[in-house]
Amino acid sequence: MYKKKGFISKFLNKVFSETPENKKELLYFINKSIKNKLITQNTYNTIEKVINLENKQVKDIMIPRTKMITLNIHDTLNKCLQIIVKSSYSRFPIISYDKNHIIGFLIAKNLFKIVYENNKNFSLKEIITKPAIVPDSQNLNRTLEEFYINKNYISIVIDEFGIITGLITIKDILKNLFKKNKKKKKIF
Known part of the structure; x- marks a missing residue:
């Protein structure tokens, strides 16, 4: 048949x-x-x-530095929790002085573990991860590939002079892929 x-x-x-x-x-x-x-x-x-x-390049869809929500390495547990709950993000850049000095990322669930265990000796330094860095001119295809290979879903974005211009997450790339077009477009 x-x-x-x-x-x-x-x-x-x-x-x-x-x-x-x-x-x-x-x-x-x-x-x-x-x-x-x-x-x-x-x-x-x-x-x-x-x-x-x-x-498309990273700079086309990144979150600009002025809109980044950051935590300071010296913030108290209470202040960190307030910022996390208010923003509802899961990953945060950790700064030492200002947004030009990012020393790592905090994954919120790691902080929640400390709260759950009622750990009195709170230190962000012990739970932050090393920051990944991508140039703002890098194409999104390569950035997405690096996210999957490194299992790191957030990166600091720098310009050609090494200045921090923002951050990008895997969610930003996926949101860009699946957002609705305003009008139907046909090629031929």
Whole structure:
């Protein structure tokens, strides 16, 4: 009995029988999948964003330094908890003097463990992690890859002079991939 081919089989057969020479051709083949009702327009939009991820730089979507919520290495446990609860973030840059001197990151759950254990000898120095650093000109594709390889989901962003310009998280990249387009865009 003849078995109907699934989307993946059809897509791979098409790609390998008529190999696209560039991104535009690849997107054309994927766009044909919409016309054949194999994928939705939203799926196409997401695939297009993934393909074009290398065209965007960290500076395009990073959180600027002026909007970073930080903790000071000398903050009390109470002050840290207040900032964490108010912001509802899970990772925080730790500064020593100002936002130009980031010495590490605090993962909130590590602080909660100290609270749960009722540890009287609180010190941020003991629970912070080493900061990862990325240049603001690095493409998002590479940044996402580094996040997965290093299992580090937040990085300090620096400019070409080594000045801290902001931070970027894996959530920022994923949010950029899955945000809705304002208007439908067709290639051909």
